[in-house]
Amino acid sequence: MLDLDDYGTSDFFHILKRRHPELLTTLNASDVVSNPHVPESSFRPYEGTTVLAVVYDAGVVMAGDRQATEGYQVGERRIQKVYPVDRHSAIAVAGAAGPCIEMAKLFQVEVEFYEKTEGVSLSLEGQANFLSHLVRANLGLAMQGLIVLPLFAGYDMKRQRGRIFKYDAIGGRYEEDDYYAIGSGGKDARSTLKKRYTPQINRQDALEIVVEALWDAADEDIATGGPDLIRKIFPILYTVTEDGVTEVPEATVEALYREFISRL
Amino acid sequence: MSTPYYVSPEQIRQDKEDFVRRGIAQAKEVVVLEYKDGLLMVAENPRKTTFKLSEIYDRIAFAAAGRIAEYEILRVVGIREAEIKGFRYYREDVTAKWLTNLYSQHMGAVAQAWDAKPLEIELLVCELGTTDAPNDSTLRNNRIYHIAFDGIYSEEEKYAVIGGRATSITEILQQRYTDGLELAAALQLVTDTFQTVEAEAEDEYQITPQTIEVACLEQTVERRKFRRLATDEVTALLS
Numbered sequence: 001m002l003d004l005d006d007y008g009t010s011d012f013f014h015i016l017k018r019r020h021p022e023l024l025t026t027l028n029a030s031d032v033v034s035n036p037h038v039p040e041s042s043f044r045p046y047e048g049t050t051v052l053a054v055v056y057d058a059g060v061v062m063a064g065d066r067q068a069t070e071g072y073q074v075g076e077r078r079i080q081k082v083y084p085v086d087r088h089s090a091i092a093v094a095g096a097a098g099p100c101i102e103m104a105k106l107f108q109v110e111v112e113f114y115e116k117t118e119g120v121s122l123s124l125e126g127q128a129n130f131l132s133h134l135v136r137a138n139l140g141l142a143m144q145g146l147i148v149l150p151l152f153a154g155y156d157m158k159r160q161r162g163r164i165f166k167y168d169a170i171g172g173r174y175e176e177d178d179y180y181a182i183g184s185g186g187k188d189a190r191s192t193l194k195k196r197y198t199p200q201i202n203r204q205d206a207l208e209i210v211v212e213a214l215w216d217a218a219d220e221d222i223a224t225g226g227p228d229l230i231r232k233i234f235p236i237l238y239t240v241t242e243d244g245v246t247e248v249p250e251a252t253v254e255a256l257y258r259e260f261i262s263r264l
Numbered sequence: 265m266s267t268p269y270y271v272s273p274e275q276i277r278q279d280k281e282d283f284v285r286r287g288i289a290q291a292k293e294v295v296v297l298e299y300k301d302g303l304l305m306v307a308e309n310p311r312k313t314t315f316k317l318s319e320i321y322d323r324i325a326f327a328a329a330g331r332i333a334e335y336e337i338l339r340v341v342g343i344r345e346a347e348i349k350g351f352r353y354y355r356e357d358v359t360a361k362w363l364t365n366l367y368s369q370h371m372g373a374v375a376q377a378w379d380a381k382p383l384e385i386e387l388l389v390c391e392l393g394t395t396d397a398p399n400d401s402t403l404r405n406n407r408i409y410h411i412a413f414d415g416i417y418s419e420e421e422k423y424a425v426i427g428g429r430a431t432s433i434t435e436i437l438q439q440r441y442t443d444g445l446e447l448a449a450a451l452q453l454v455t456d457t458f459q460t461v462e463a464e465a466e467d468e469y470q471i472t473p474q475t476i477e478v479a480c481l482e483q484t485v486e487r488r489k490f491r492r493l494a495t496d497e498v499t500a501l502l503s
Contacts, residue, residue, distance in 0.1 A: 002345075002370040007337050012347060023352055109347055112488075116319050116343050 012113040013106065013134065024106075025099050025141065046075040046097035048223025049183030051082060052213060053092065053153040053164045053176075054193065056206035059241035060153045060162030061248075062090045063210045065185070065218060066233050067225025068097045077225065082236050084245040086111050089127055089154030090238050094183035096146040103134055103148050110134075124154045128165040128173060136171030151182050155240045162240065185217030185224035192216045203239065207248065210237060211256045227257045280375060280382045284413040287384030291329040292316075292469075293427030293458070296388050297441065298406055299450035302482040302489065303390050306454040308427075308469060309477040317479040319490035321346040321358050323392040325481050329427040330385030330413075338367060338387070355487075360391030364409040364417055372415025386426040387411040392481040392489050406481075429461050436460060448501045451478065455502060473498040 006015050016023050051064035064081035067074060075097070082092045083104045091107055093100035110130065114122045122130070131152050138148050152165040164176040179197050181189035192213040201209070214235050218226035227234050234257065237248035292308035294316055305327050307316040318326045320342050328335035342363055350358045367387055375382040389409045397403035408424045411417040423441055425433045436457045445453065458471045469475065478493040485491060493501075 001373045002338070002341050002366065004337055004341055006344060007340055012344075015344060016348070016351070020348060020352070023348075105351070109351055113343065113347050117340050119313065119315065119318075 010114045010117045012110045013130075013137075016106075025102050025138070046070055046079070047095060047184075048221075049081055049094035050181060050185030050189050050214060050217035050221065050224040051092035051094055051151055051183050052179065052181035052186070052189050052193065052210065053151055054179040054197065054201070054206050054210055055162040055164060055177065056201045056203055058162075058203060059155045059239060060164060061203070061206050061210055061237060061239050062092055062151070062153050063214060063235050063237040064092050064183075065214055065225045065235050066228075067223070069223045072222075074225075077228065077231065077233055080236060082238055083108060084238060085127065085152075085154070086115060086121055087244050088121075088157060088240060088242075089124060089152065090240050090245055091131070092151045092153075092182075093148060094151070094186070095148040096141075099138060099141060099146055099148045103138065103150065107131060107134060107150075123158075124156045124163060127154065128152055128163075128175075131165070132167065132171040132173045135167045135169070139170055142169045149182055151180060153240060155242055157242070160242070181213065181217070183217075183224070185221030188220040189213040189217040207237065207252075207256055208260070211235075211253070211260050215257075215260060227254075229254075229257075280414070284382050284384050288330055288386060288413070289428040291384075291386070291427045293425060293429055293433055293461075294327045294329050294388065295423065295425050295433060295437075295454045295457070296327055296390050296408055297423035297437070297445075297450055297454060298443075299445045299447055299480075301447065301484055302392050302480055303406055303408070304447065304450045304454070305388075305390070305479045305481075306451065306458075307477040308458060308471070308475065310475040311477075315477060315492075317477055317492070319343075319479075319488065320363065320389075321350065322355055322487050323394070323481065323489050324358065324360050324363060325390045325479065325490050327388040327390070327426065328385055330383070334383045335385045335387065338370070338385075342367065356394075360389045360407050360409060364389045364411060367411050368415040368417050370415070371411060371413060375414040382413050385413060386430075388424055388426055390481060392483065395483055432461050432464075433457055447480070451498070451501050473502060 046068035048069035053060055053062045062082050066078050068076040068079045084090050085108050091104050093104050111122050111127055147169055150167055156163050164180050166174050166180050179193045196209040218224045234250055234253040237253055239246050294307040296303055296305045305317045309316050316328050318339050320326050326339055346358045371383055374380050391407040393404040393406045408420040409417050410420050410424050423437050455471050462469050473495050478498050480491055481489045
């Protein structure tokens with residue numbers, strides 16, 4: 001017979017913890033790093049990122065570069081750091097790549113599971129709060145250096161505007177009104193956004209300053225990848241509006257970069 | 265101590281079947297039917313939040329007739345198990361066949377338990393075929409599984425009906441169903457069929473956009489194929 005015990009909870013994370021803990025990231029980093037058979041220098045998770053979000057008049061745009069680094073080496077050129085969550089929200093992740101992707105996936109399943117079992121979407125505020133728990137659950141790994149920090153953005157259907165939430169390593173949740181950027185190149189991206197951002201910016205201008213901020217981050221931070229015009233690898237941009245989460249087509253992103261470079 | 269009465273296994277089975285049949289006889293019907301872009305699901309249901317049709321997973325949907333308290337828990341558990349399987353392996357590895365087996369085992373076990381009453385429900389588990397599979401692949405086929413109260417299930421083609429008057433509705437569909445219907449035509453066919461059956465009923469149930477629940481699994485949308493049609497959209501399709 002099916003185990004009908006969890007009826008009443010719409011929390012997928014709780015169900016996994018209770019019934020299938022093996023599916024959660026339980027890797028204890030101290031075991032790996034302090035294991036005498038594994039030299040400390042050989043354990044280098046993929047990391048390095050710039051991800052950002054900018055509120056504009058119709059919602060919010062979220063973007064991230066594509067590179068993951070392994071120490072001083074390029075680990076991966078096409079990694080995805082921004083993921084749609086539901087019809088009105090998206091998550092971007094910075095930190096150790098493996099746990100980052102896992103957190104984004106788990107969060108997406110969590111929100112969808114809630115929606116399907118309850119028959120209504122989890123509110124944006126509810127999603128933002130839940131993400132705090134996921135970050136906090138990762139504290140053990142974070143203390144060992146495998147930190148995962150998400151940036152969360154969405155369109156609030158009640159308030160009719162885009163909203164951005166950032167987190168600290170122990171799950172503190174803070175809202176940003178205009179823009180924010182995290183990751184190793186986050187500070188450089190924020191500097192650009194600070195100079196170029198104006199309230200009630202339109203979509204086109206928002207996309208332009210996003211591209212510029214990611215360019216500056218890649219310029220200053222070795223762990224952030226810039227546009228790769230030869231391999232045709234460009235940052236991933238999503239817009240989140242009342243109508244849903246839409247990926248900005250690659251051709252548009254390429255055009256934005258070519259236009260930007262021509263002005264340098 | 266008195267000797268317990270002997271009851272033959274056939275008699276026990278027959279009693280349970282009669283008991284469930286009386287329960288299901290009062291259940292309003294649900295029809296699932298293949299149309300041009302996918303599978304259309306229609307239920308007689310005037311309520312706005314207690315649904316008989318539900319999304320389970322990307323390409324999989326669920327329809328139920330009978331006691332809501334008994335199928336609602338199976339619906340939620342189905343979503344849970346599907347999400348766990350998809351999280352463990354890959355989203356495409358979650359199939360209607362697998363889910364049907366899961367439900368079938370559970371319903372069968374309940375029906376056979378000596379200390380439990382059988383579930384007074386019938387289920388349909390539907391899955392939309394994949395259009396990007398090779399042309400001769402069976403993955404392209406839509407799938408509809410009908411699960412009876414005792415866990416016995418069958419694979420249906422083109423359409424399936426559950427509920428009290430399933431047999432009468434199936435007979436009408438056998439005569440009137442054609443392949444490749446547009447969404448509006450398919451919906452019209454189901455509502456006409458409901459109306460025909462209701463006209464013969466003692467306390468007739470008015471079939472209007474407000475008294476039916478409509479959803480579909482459609483090929484034209486992205487990953488999550490299940491879509492619930494709002495009353496306005498149903499009205500527009502039927503006019």
